[in-house]
Amino acid sequence: MFNLIATCAAGIESLVKRELTDLGYEVQAENGRIRFKGDGKDIAKTNLWLRTADRIKIVVTEFDAKSFDELFDQTTAIPWDQYLPMDAEFPVEGKSQKSTLHSVPDVQAIVKKAIVSSLSAAYHRHTRLPETGAKYPLEVAINKDHVMITLDTTGSSLFKRGYRVEKGNAPMKENMAAALVMLTNWKKDMPFWDPFCGSGTIPIEATMIARNIAPGFNRNFAFESFQFLDDNLAQEARDEADSLADYDSELEIHASDIDGSMIAIAKRNAEEVGLLDDIQFKQVAIADFKTELSGGVIVSNPPYGQRMGEQEKVHQIYKEMGKALAPMKDWSKYFITSDLDFEKYYGQKATKKRKLYNGAIRADYFQFWAERK
Incomplete structure (x- = not known):
């Protein structure tokens, strides 16, 4: 089971909460996101079905940190090899609000360094990790000194359904x-x-x-290339969805x-x-x-x-x-x-x-x- 969040635009949290509740999840609403728990099947299901959310993310870890040493040590402590294969491409996005560690580039660099350290030890690598494999998009977000590191399972935002072949001026998502x-x-x-x-x-x-x-x-998702998830999850979710459509x-x-x-x-x-x-x-x-x-x-x-x-x-x-x-x-x-x-x-x-x-x-x-x- 994973700790998951569905992110969304400000003002529509109640809709995402309702969608997740209707799908059978116990939820906790916060500003711009809804927390819930689920396994790989749930990751596929929510990516496929949520109409008003932006992304489904795995919360890999959360902790408080006011120094770069704390940030590095607590990030390194995560068994990153359970998520990332040796050749994983893992870009680290970042943001920080009202926190001691306010320099986003430095925060990103420290988290990246910590993950490299963890993976190098796990895979017994003494040279640079190749990062030639599938992409695992990570984000470190710090708010009031509380750190949350997430893995994005969605890829391109959920608003990109795949049907809009053309658009006019100021199109609505x-x-x-x-x-x-x-x-x-x-x-x-x-x-x-x-x-x-x-x-x-x-x-x-x-x-x-x-x-x-x-x-x-009609679209693909980042999680479909994650090695720690079953290859068949997305297709099974699509087959089930197709059977539920009312034509x-x-x-x-x-x-x-x-x-x-x-x-x-x-x-x-x-x-x-x-x-x-x-x-x-x-x-x-x-x-x-x-x-x-x-x-x-x-x-x-x-x-x-x-x-x-x-x-x-x-x-x-x-x-x-x-x-x-x-x-x-x-x-x-x-x-x-x-x-x-x-x-x-x-x-x-x-x-x-x-x-x-x-x-x-x-x-x-x-x-x-x-x-x-």
């Missing part, structure tokens, strides 16, 4: 798009619409949720955008993941938006207007949104934007707001709940 959908009251038997779909990330993630398709199904339910998922070239890109991305027939794409401006469907949910990432001179244009779009969507009183509507004056131009006060981060940008999630009958 796939795990954030999934988070936006999961923060709504939408169920797969309800209509869903994204009127600013861009490259299609939000409707594609919604469809994957509705179809119960594992988000990591039969009728869905009413729509995506539209004013830009025809973005609709074409969104279609290519949906086709890459095998969901083109599940999403109805249409080129339409928000001012012309209308639907006969009822009781649905809108989730969208409208333009922000970050650059000088764009605000006036964006505010006009928000006004058009409010006017076009006002008749849809039995729809719930959810919009993420960094413009905190969104409600003023949209023309309605949100039922609820939630602070999130779209990448490095602080953004509020404005929620307008459907009127109850």
Whole structure:
């Protein structure tokens, strides 16, 4: 059994916690990460299934250290040969906050030296370790003199699902798009619409949720080359995930955008993941938006207007949104934007707001709940 953490963006820890709990794990939530325990099978399962997390990491060791000698000695004490083969490539990333050992390059160098010392003794090496084999990404993170050394089992962040063959300007990460959908009251038997779909990330993630398709199904992970884990874990997890997918339910998922070239890109991305027939794409401006469907949910990432001179244009779009969507009183509507004056131009006060981060940008999630009958 390993001590594991699922890392995530600030503000969505509760979603990752819920996902892990639904998968059957006992969890402990902290800022930017959720702790849980599991074996190799669990490493494969959580990498494959978590929609809102960034990475799954093994916590190799934790201790307190205020000197480089303490850092070196306690790192060396770990039996690193149980994790790293003799030829392992093991880059060491680092970060330090509010700690005596504040120089990150020095911290990285000391930890690297300590691991080399441990491995050299274990493998009886008197020359430099080759580092020509599989990669084992390590990180040393120090916060208030507490050291945590982790081994990343994921590789490229979990938001990289593998289906986005093209993207437009300011694309939303796939795990954030999934988070936006999961923060709504939408169920797969309800209509869903994204009127600013861009490259299609939000409707594609919604469809994957509705179809119960594992988000990591079409990608590889770092742990697949770890020698201390079974070679078959990833394939067994994929086979199980494939058996759990729902390809039969009728869905009413729509995506539209004013830009025809973005609709074409969104279609290519949906086709890459095998969901083109599940999403109805249409080129339409928000001012012309209308639907006969009822009781649905809108989730969208409208333009922000970050650059000088764009605000006036964006505010006009928000006004058009409010006017076009006002008749849809039995729809719930959810919009993420960094413009905190969104409600003023949209023309309605949100039922609820939630602070999130779209990448490095602080953004509020404005929620307008459907009127109850």
